[in-house]
Amino acid sequence: MNKIGIFYGSSGGNTQNVAKTIAKKLNVSDNDVYNVAKAGANDLIPYEILLLGSSTWGYGDLQDDWESFIKIISSVDLTNKKIALFGCGDSSSYPDTFCSAMGIIYKTVSKKAEIIGLTGTDGYSFDDSEAIINGQFAGLAIDEDNESNLTEERINNWVEALKKAI
Ligand SMILES: Cc1cc2nc3c(=O)[nH]c(=O)nc-3n(C[C@H](O)[C@H](O)[C@H](O)COP(=O)(O)O)c2cc1C
Numbered sequence: 001m002n003k004i005g006i007f008y009g010s011s012g013g014n015t016q017n018v019a020k021t022i023a024k025k026l027n028v029s030d031n032d033v034y035n036v037a038k039a040g041a042n043d044l045i046p047y048e049i050l051l052l053g054s055s056t057w058g059y060g061d062l063q064d065d066w067e068s069f070i071k072i073i074s075s076v077d078l079t080n081k082k083i084a085l086f087g088c089g090d091s092s093s094y095p096d097t098f099c100s101a102m103g104i105i106y107k108t109v110s111k112k113a114e115i116i117g118l119t120g121t122d123g124y125s126f127d128d129s130e131a132i133i134n135g136q137f138a139g140l141a142i143d144e145d146n147e148s149n150l151t152e153e154r155i156n157n158w159v160e161a162l163k164k165a166i
Helices: 014-025 064-074 100-109 148-165
Strands: 004-009 033-035 049-054 082-088 114-116 139-142
Touching: 004 014, 004 064, 014 033, 014 049, 014 082, 014 139, 014 148, 049 100, 064 100, 082 100, 082 148, 100 139, 139 148
Parallel strands: 004 033, 004 049, 049 082, 082 114, 082 139
Antiparallel strands: none
16 A cells, blocks of 8 residues: 555544544554644655544634644645545534535645545535535544544545545
8 A cells, every 4th residue: 555644633632533543444653643733844755645634623714733734735745645634523513614624725735636535425414614525525524522423434434435545
């Protein structure tokens, strides 16, 4: 399998936990899992596949550490890399901006790399999201606040689909 790097931003630990679960299921070692608060441009270079995760904060905003990392990733040559996105949000309290951070990242990186791992919206309950791209989520949407019982299954389905795409 091509070399995978996982980069996440997480304020309360939910996206970090999702990142670690994904890493285990894809046999990605801890050394290839980065908190974006501590990552730099050079960390992105070795990987052919980047999995990028952010929770959504404010009202449809990136997680805080992603505010700087999005500038870093914009400056990196992503040609020939495949990118998949994941994120945590709260579809009940923020139904109009559910997991919107994934959409912000998508809009930045989709100009420069192939995006894989988009997912259907069946089984989710929300009104709007910047992460909706042609009727699909830009990546894996997780709601630990309201639907943590579905997290494992959602991650499993996504990881299986990713394995076929990489
Ligand atoms: C002040 C605040 C603002 C939030 N804004 C949004 C939002 O706009 N959209 C959304 O889907 N979730 C929103 N959330 C929910 C978080 O994204 C969610 O709790 C997530 O699991 C946090 O992940 P983390 O622990 O990795 O940071 C917000 C939560 C808080 C406390």
